[in-house]
Amino acid sequence: MNNNLALQAKAVMEELKQKAKLKSGDLVVIGCSTSEIIGSKIGTDSSPDTAKIVFEAIYEYALQNDLNLAFQCCEHLNRAIVVEKEALPFAEPVNVIPQPKAGGSMATQAYSHFKNPVVVEEVKADAGIDIGFTLIGMHLKKVAVPLRLDNNKIGEATVLAARTRPKFIGGIRAVYDEEQL
Numbered sequence: 001m002n003n004n005l006a007l008q009a010k011a012v013m014e015e016l017k018q019k020a021k022l023k024s025g026d027l028v029v030i031g032c033s034t035s036e037i038i039g040s041k042i043g044t045d046s047s048p049d050t051a052k053i054v055f056e057a058i059y060e061y062a063l064q065n066d067l068n069l070a071f072q073c074c075e076h077l078n079r080a081i082v083v084e085k086e087a088l089p090f091a092e093p094v095n096v097i098p099q100p101k102a103g104g105s106m107a108t109q110a111y112s113h114f115k116n117p118v119v120v121e122e123v124k125a126d127a128g129i130d131i132g133f134t135l136i137g138m139h140l141k142k143v144a145v146p147l148r149l150d151n152n153k154i155g156e157a158t159v160l161a162a163r164t165r166p167k168f169i170g171g172i173r174a175v176y177d178e179e180q181l
Contacts, residue, residue, distance in 0.1 A: 009057035020163035029125035032106035036132025037155035051105035071110035132157035
């Protein structure tokens with residue numbers, strides 16, 4: 001099952017990259033309930049081992065594709081975000097270190113594996129993946145567009161995804177080609 005989780009996570013990332021048209025340097029927010037991945041109710045059975053498998057697959061994919069990652073903590077830390085300092089050099093950090101039962105197993109993995117991790121209150125990501133109904137919307141840019149993924153499971157958890165686009169402002173809609181949206 002461990003290899004299967006890694007393969008599922010990489011497939012989700014690849015599909016997100018394609019459907020969201022992610023470019024080098026884009027920021028992707030990840031919300032993850034390891035409880036849901038292993039078939040339990042969100043917030044009831046945090047699994048550091050499961051987080052390690054899924055984190056490593058997502059992180060490896062991001063490194064290979066020059067994507068920045070932001071991992072959402074659980075509600076106990078007000079859904080704060082773990083990110084590499086270089087991805088958000090001017091962000092104001094908060095004073096916390098995630099733990100499996102206070103922040104979540106996935107955020108804990110990110111904090112322990114990133115080269116220079118910081119925890120911030122919020123980000124405005126270009127796209128995102130929600131693994132197990134963790135509600136990442138607060139960390140996406142203003143106009144989120146849902147993406148229907150074919151690869152919509154990691155373990156037992158349902159995977160939802162979104163990309164963002166610029167706002168349409170004013171009386172006349174600006175015309176963008178498909179590459180810009």
